[in-house]
Amino acid sequence: MRNVQTEILSDGWSRLSRFTFEYLKDDGQWEEQKREVYDRGDGAVILLYNSAKRRVILTRQFRMPVFSRGDEDGMLTEACAGVLEENDPEATIIREVEEETGFRIEKVQKVLESYMSPGSVTEILHFYLGEYRDTQRVSEGGGADSETEHIQVLEYSYEEALAMLANGEIRDAKTLILLQYAALNGILD
Structure with a gap:
């Protein structure tokens, strides 16, 4: 060039x-x-799972690009994620988990990183898994007020989440990747 x-x-x-x-x-x-x-900067995403209960935590929030494509309400079900601050993916995702879901976790496992749309977007996304327990819930979550987030916190059985992938209810790529990673690697088996 x-x-x-x-x-x-x-x-x-x-x-x-x-x-x-x-x-x-x-x-x-x-x-x-x-x-x-x-x-838009790089990001981090996590699939929160509870192996004892075979459940996962996902979020649902309004996304303007989804709405602008004609989706009736613009809402998208997805894994907890955030834009990196200070270029530290692990610290970012641990903070985002607490802000968005209300769970305070200390340990995460990085499983991969990927360009999400390299034809036009610079973002590299860092993918994590993290186990949660009910006792780690410290708030209702919902996102940071300063970031105008209005996040719904949802808990699904692992089977429900996989069925939502199969029937098209989950259309977010980062969530699809993490749920398929969990399935291929027996994370909740």
């Missing part, structure tokens, strides 16, 4: 940039290309 030029199109909640550059094709010819790139 050569002659890379960057134009910032928006720098509000996140940054949207247009890159113009020359790309060397397989035939040795240079071709000018333009791409828009959305940088």
Whole structure:
């Protein structure tokens, strides 16, 4: 790649940039290309599970992109997640768990990381598993008031959550990945 030029199109909640550059094709010819790139920062996500009860904690909240696609209420059921602060995925997800779900957990297990939409978004998502017990609940959760979050905390049996994947009730990619990871690796067997 050569002659890379960057134009910032928006720098509000996140940054949207247009890159113009020359790309060397397989035939040795240079071709000018333009791409828009959305940088919202990296994130972390966790599947909270209780192996004794065979249950998982998920959240439900309004998502404007879902609503803008014509989904009636814009609500999405998903695993607890958050944008990294200070580039520490583990500390971020432990804090997000307490803010969003009301559970105070101390130990998490990182299982993978992934680009979620590399054609246009810079985000790398760090995936975790974390076991919870009922005694670890310290609040009702619901999200941080300062972040205008209105999160519903939901507890499902593992079987219910897998059925929700199969019937399309869970359409969030990060949640789908974590539930399938749990199924493939016998986490709740």
